[in-house]
Amino acid sequence: MTPSPLTVVLLGNPNVGKSTLFTALAGIPTRVGNYPGVTVEEKLGRFSHRGRQINLIDLPGTYSLLPQSPDERVVVDVLHGRMADVPRPDCILVVADATNLERNLYLATQALGIGLPVVVALTLSDIADRKGIRINVDELSRRLGCPVVRVASPTGEGIAAVRDHVLDAAGGPAPRQLVIEDTAASRGDGRPPAAAEAIARYDAIERLLAGVIRTEPARGGIAEERIDAILTHRLWGTLFFVAVMLSMFASIFWLATPLMDLISGVMDSVSSFVAALLPEGAVRSLLVDGVLAGVAGSVVFVPQIALLFLFVAILEGCGYLARAAYLMDRLLVATGLSGKSFIPLLSSFACAIPGIMAARTIENRRDRLLTILVAPLMSCSARLPVYLLLCGAFVPERSTALPWLPLRAVVLAGLYALGIVVAAVVALSLSRTIFRGPPQPFMMELPSWRWPRPAVVLERAREAAWSFLQNAGTLIVAISVVIWALMTYPHDERAIDADVAALRSSLEARVAAGGDGDADRAELIGQIESLDTAEGLDAARRGAAQRGSFLGQAGRFVEPVVRPLGWDWRIGCAAIASFPAREVVLGTLGVIYNLGDLDPGDAGATTALERRLKAARWDGTNRPVFTLPVALSIMVFFALCAQCASTLVVIGRETASWVWPVVTFVYMTVLAWLGAFAIYRIGLALGW
Amino acid sequence: MVAESLDDVSVGTTVRVRDVTGADPVSLRLLEMGLTPGVAIRLVGKSPFGDPLELEVRGYRLSIRRQEAARVAIGDR
Numbered sequence: 001m002t003p004s005p006l007t008v009v010l011l012g013n014p015n016v017g018k019s020t021l022f023t024a025l026a027g028i029p030t031r032v033g034n035y036p037g038v039t040v041e042e043k044l045g046r047f048s049h050r051g052r053q054i055n056l057i058d059l060p061g062t063y064s065l066l067p068q069s070p071d072e073r074v075v076v077d078v079l080h081g082r083m084a085d086v087p088r089p090d091c092i093l094v095v096a097d098a099t100n101l102e103r104n105l106y107l108a109t110q111a112l113g114i115g116l117p118v119v120v121a122l123t124l125s126d127i128a129d130r131k132g133i134r135i136n137v138d139e140l141s142r143r144l145g146c147p148v149v150r151v152a153s154p155t156g157e158g159i160a161a162v163r164d165h166v167l168d169a170a171g172g173p174a175p176r177q178l179v180i181e182d183t184a185a186s187r188g189d190g191r192p193p194a195a196a197e198a199i200a201r202y203d204a205i206e207r208l209l210a211g212v213i214r215t216e217p218a219r220g221g222i223a224e225e226r227i228d229a230i231l232t233h234r235l236w237g238t239l240f241f242v243a244v245m246l247s248m249f250a251s252i253f254w255l256a257t258p259l260m261d262l263i264s265g266v267m268d269s270v271s272s273f274v275a276a277l278l279p280e281g282a283v284r285s286l287l288v289d290g291v292l293a294g295v296a297g298s299v300v301f302v303p304q305i306a307l308l309f310l311f312v313a314i315l316e317g318c319g320y321l322a323r324a325a326y327l328m329d330r331l332l333v334a335t336g337l338s339g340k341s342f343i344p345l346l347s348s349f350a351c352a353i354p355g356i357m358a359a360r361t362i363e364n365r366r367d368r369l370l371t372i373l374v375a376p377l378m379s380c381s382a383r384l385p386v387y388l389l390l391c392g393a394f395v396p397e398r399s400t401a402l403p404w405l406p407l408r409a410v411v412l413a414g415l416y417a418l419g420i421v422v423a424a425v426v427a428l429s430l431s432r433t434i435f436r437g438p439p440q441p442f443m444m445e446l447p448s449w450r451w452p453r454p455a456v457v458l459e460r461a462r463e464a465a466w467s468f469l470q471n472a473g474t475l476i477v478a479i480s481v482v483i484w485a486l487m488t489y490p491h492d493e494r495a496i497d498a499d500v501a502a503l504r505s506s507l508e509a510r511v512a513a514g515g516d517g518d519a520d521r522a523e524l525i526g527q528i529e530s531l532d533t534a535e536g537l538d539a540a541r542r543g544a545a546q547r548g549s550f551l552g553q554a555g556r557f558v559e560p561v562v563r564p565l566g567w568d569w570r571i572g573c574a575a576i577a578s579f580p581a582r583e584v585v586l587g588t589l590g591v592i593y594n595l596g597d598l599d600p601g602d603a604g605a606t607t608a609l610e611r612r613l614k615a616a617r618w619d620g621t622n623r624p625v626f627t628l629p630v631a632l633s634i635m636v637f638f639a640l641c642a643q644c645a646s647t648l649v650v651i652g653r654e655t656a657s658w659v660w661p662v663v664t665f666v667y668m669t670v671l672a673w674l675g676a677f678a679i680y681r682i683g684l685a686l687g688w
Numbered sequence: 689m690v691a692e693s694l695d696d697v698s699v700g701t702t703v704r705v706r707d708v709t710g711a712d713p714v715s716l717r718l719l720e721m722g723l724t725p726g727v728a729i730r731l732v733g734k735s736p737f738g739d740p741l742e743l744e745v746r747g748y749r750l751s752i753r754r755q756e757a758a759r760v761a762i763g764d765r
Contacts, residue, residue, distance in 0.1 A: 064720045068713050100748040103722045192711050198719040202727075238736050326751045330737030333753070339740075441714040441756055443721055446742060446749035 005046075005053035006170045007087045009078060011111055012095030013104055014061030014363070015319070015447045017123035020153045020456050021095055025162065026056045032463060034656055036084055040074045041360075049163040054170075057086065061363075065110040066194055070365060079114050090170040091117045093162065098128035098135060098150070099448060101213060105205045106198075108144070109178040117169040118146040121162050126152035127450055131224075132216035140212045145175040153453055180204045227449055231323065241327050244320070245346060248311045252304050252350040253381060259303035267296035285488060286481070294480025297580065298473040298646065301353050306465040308347050308354040312361060313460035315343075317452020321361065322444055329442065335424040336431025338364065338442060341371040345423070348378035349416075352647045353472075356654055357464055366435050370427050372654060373664055376647050377423040379416045379639055382582045386638050387415055389586060393610040394631035411632070415639045422640060422671060471653045472646065479645045483580050486550040499544035503594070504531055510617065520615040527594075527615070539596030546591050551577050565637065565673065566630040566680040568618055575637065580645045582638055589613070629683025633676040641672035694729065694760035695741070702730040703762040710759050722746040723760055 012018045022029070026045025035042045043058040059078060060071040067073040074083065081088025094111050096104035101122075111118050122128075122135065141148040147165040151158035180200045191199075230236050271292045278284040315321040321343070329339030337345075340362040348355030355375045362368040379387075391408045399406050507528050514521055530536030546552050547570070555573025562572040570592050577592075578585035586609065590596065593612045595605075616625040642648060648661040655661075697703055705727050708718050722745050723729065730744040740753040 063717070066716070066720070068717060100746075102746045103748055106720060106722070192716070195708075195711065195716050195719055198716065199724045202719075202722060202724045232733050232742065234733075234736055322751070326735055326740060326742065329751075329753070330735055330739045333739075441717060442740060442751070442753045443717055443756065444740075444751045446751050448749070 003052055005055050006090045006167070007055050007057065008091045008093055008166055008170065009057045009059055009089045010093050010095055011059050011075065011079070011107065012061060012123075013063055013097065013107055013445070015316075015322070015445060016061070016095050016097040016100075016104065017151075017153065018058060018061060018095045019459075020453050021093075021121060021123060021151060021162075022056065022058045023453075023455055023459060024151075024153060024156065024159050028459065029058070029463075032467060035074055035086075038070055038074060038656075040071050047163075049167050052167060054163075054166065057089070062107065064107060065114075069363065071363065079111075079116070089116055091119060091166050093166055094118055094120045095123055096120055098122040098125045099131055099133060101133075101135065102202075102205060102209060105208070106201060109201060109205060109208075112144065112146065112175050113177045115174045117172050118144075118175055119162065119165045119169050120144065120146060120148045121151045121158065122148060123151045123153070124450070125150040125157070126154060127448070134214050134216060136212050140209075143208050143212065144178070178204055178208070224449060231320075231449075238327065241324060244315075245324070245343075248308075248315075248343075249346055249350065251311065252307050252347060252354065256303040256307050256350070260300050263300050263303070264296060267292065267299065271296075282488075286484065289488070290481040290484030291477060293484070294477035295473075297480055298469065298476040301351065301468065301646065302465045304351050305354045305357060305468050306461045308350075308358055309464035310457060310461040312343065312358055313457040314452045316361070316460075317450070317457055319447035319449050322446050325444060326446060335427045336435075337370055337374075337427050338362070338367045340364070340444075341367060344371050344375055345378060348375040348380060351380050351382070352376040352378065352644065353468070353650050354464075356647065356650050357468065359654065366431075366437065369655065369660070370430055370435060372651055373430065373660065373667075374423040374427050376642055376644065376651075376664060376668065377419045377426065377640065379419045380582075380644075382644070383415075383638055386582060386585055387412055387635055389606055389610065390631045390635050392606075393613060394626060394628050396628075411635075415635055418636065418639050418675070422675075426667070426671075468650070472649045475649045475653075476646050479649065480580060483551075483577075483645070486554075487546060487552075487577060488549060490548065490550070491545060492548060495548050496541050496544040499547065500531070500537070500540050503540060503544070504528065506619075507531075510622070513622070523611050523615045527612075535596070536594075539591075540594040542596055543591055543594040546577070546588070547573065552592075561673075564680075565633045565676045566627070566684075567633070568616075568625050570616070571625070571630075571634065575634075575641075575643065578643050582641075582643050585638065585643070627683075628688045629680045632683055632688075633680035636679045637672045637676035639672075640668055640675050642668035692761065692763070693758050694731070694743075694762055695754040695757035697731045697762065699731050699733055702728055704728055706761040706763050708759055709761060714756060715759055718752075718756065718759060721750060722748075729760075729762075 010018055010022055022043070022045060026047045029043050029045045031042070031044040033042050034040060040060055045056040045058070047054055047056065057078065059075045062072045062075045064072065065076055067076050077083040078086050079089065079092065092111050092114065094108045096108050108120055122137070128135065137148050137150055147169060149158045149161045149165060151162065180197065181204065182196060182200050231240060271288050274292065275284060275288050278287065312321065315324065324342060325339030327339070328342040332339055332341050343361070344355045344358040347358055352375050355378070356372050359368050359371045359375070362371060391411055395408045395411050397408065400410055507524055511521065511524050511528070531540055552573050554576050556569045558572050558576065559569040562575070574585050574588040574592055577588040590609055593609070593616065595608055595612055613626045617623060618625055642665045648665055651664055652658050652661040694703070705723055705725055707725050708715050708723060727745060732742040732744050732749065734741055740751045741757055743750045743752065
């Protein structure tokens with residue numbers, strides 16, 4: 001009979017090399033998810049040693065076993081065997097940073113009181129050596145009453161010993177507790193017992209470490225001090241920070257693009273391959289335009305997610321992530337957020353999805369949720385083509401009062417600023433209302449500089465990309481199929497014929513009515529002529545099919561709602577049909593305006609769309625649909641709306657609740673409508 | 689004027705904690721992070737906007753906001 005597997009938990013402060021030790025012991029985790037009912041990450045791994053299987057649980061980083069956050073509560077519940085579906089541990093493997101032993105022993109000595117066998121791993125021992133910190137491990141082990149092992153990840157020192165000690169200790173007797181003597185100082189005047197215990201525990205740790213640890217003048221210490229002095233310098237440190245953030249942002253913006261193009265290219269070939277295999281009809285359309293489009297639409301996010309997490313893991317690994325939060329905290333506190341929101345929000349300018357996922361680095365749940373809720377307001381790269389097309393077509397090409405500053409640049413910058421300002425206002429009002437609570441303390445360790453471990457960095461990137469595909473990808477494909485169905489059905493051939501015929505007669509009527517002075521005359525004649533070509537007729541029929549589909553009908557249905565924004569029902573259709581992703585709005589506008597599918601990256605296609613939009617008239621009148629106020633209204637709407645199904649799916653996954661995606665969609669859509677209405681009215685009033 | 693609490697210490701100064709005021713979880717966490725009576729703290733620096741602060745305590749670096757630093761009374765008891 002094989003003996004039952006042992007359960008070992010990894011307990012330690014944040015940033016002490018817990019993940020590194022986990023990887024060294026168990027390799028790639030067998031499961032990463034949430035504990036039942038809470039969004040606290042559960043990470044499980046497995047290894048066997050001397051014929052015994054050991055299940056390893058990586059607990060969230062914690063400073064104390066007197067829990068103050070849900071994460072810390074989970075830690076205590078797991079240690080006491082009170083967590084559903086998690087067996088009571090057979091051994092606690094305490095991970096303590098050898099370079100910062102005094103504070104790390106606070107948690108370690110608390111663990112001695114749990115009543116379970118304890119093994120202490122002194123991580124970063126190689127760095128402690130370099131810093132001249134000498135620890136008498138045998139004496140420490142004797143005084144603590146439990147095995148203590150030096151661990152150094154670059155050489156793999158201590159890993160085998162940790163395995164041995166864990167196996168030997170598991171199921172055996174628990175070590176004695178550290179004797180903590182109350183002193184007059186610790187009791188103080190009416191101090192709560194927990195506070196008195198904290199003071200007494202540190203006193204006990206100081207006594208315990210006396211003679212065990214000594215610090216020699218460090219050999220490498222000088223260089224480290226110098227790096228530290230530069231990186232924390234008011235000017236140089238800030239400049240370095242800006243440079244790091246810019247390169248991170250540039251890389252998720254630009255480095256990801258060729259990879260994303262590659263994925264799109266491959267998916268296009270797969271689509272055409274599948275399309276060639278199947279006869280034309282509903283099945284082919286479902287597979288190609290529904291399923292494969294959805295797969296492509298989710299896989300395309302992987303490069304950005306992987307790159308951002310690569311960056312975040314490198315920054316975290318060398319200790320700079322906390323430094324970034326420290327530098328930006330004051331700025332973000334003003335909006336009710338904290339410094340840790342900075343990287344998620346910055347990344348959201350490239351794409352909200354990796355940004356929302358990067359909010360995992362925020363331990364404070366309130367700050368994390370607030371960050372997730374406002375991240376989609378940052379103007380992501382998907383909005384840029386919409387801004388560029390509409391700015392190019394409808395914002396006059398002239399400079400402002402400042403001769404070197406073109407009006408278009410002002411509008412573009414204004415749209416980005418709008419997202420930031422609205423996000424600040426939303427975060428501030430939410431933090432003052434539904435997220436109001438006791439003051440959120442900000443106590444963050446600034447880890448010492450060190451080299452990130454490549455294995456850990458790669459694992460973070462892989463894990464982020466994989467969890468996105470696994471959790472969000474499937475749902476994104478499902479939503480894509482639903483949207484496909486809504487845009488494809490009902491498919492009524494006779495209605496399509498009638499629609500195309502009506503289109504032709506309305507175009508002919510406009511040509512007949514307009515004189516030679518009509519600027520759009522050539523464009524209108526071109527449109528009529530294109531209806532006689534197979535390609536043009538097909539595009540017009542596709543437009544008619546989309547206008548007649550459920551989504552198209554929804555566009556007509558919401559016309560009274562979008563009318564105050566200056567939109568006709570076609571713009572309403574395009575806005576609704578762009579729910580899968582904002583950038584789709586150009587494609588849907590193309591289809592709705594009978595141009596067929598167009599590639600927003602293709603200059604020819606976008607100028608064709610520009611001309612088509614300029615020639616559009618309100619049904620039965622000669623009044624142009626697209627004017628400057630309408631174009632601004634559309635841009636403001638897209639700056640603020642939540643037309644991105646993938647973002648909403650990821651919000652749902654990251655918050656483990658469907659409430660927050662609904663809240664996000666509702667508040668953003670309401671704000672988008674109000675913003676669009678305001679700019680349209682202002683534009684009309686000022687006669688733009 | 690002699691600084692009374694950690695939030696009005698100047699950069700580079702080393703001071704001793706006299707006490708942490710308050711009896712709520714925030715004060716408890718300050719103690720648990722090692723800011724106990726008698727311990728030496730050096731104010732390493734301030735963020736470019738003046739807040740939060742960077743401290744060195746018990747051999748490690750800790751960042752707290754001025755608001756929390758105001759709970760840390762300094763000087764000999």
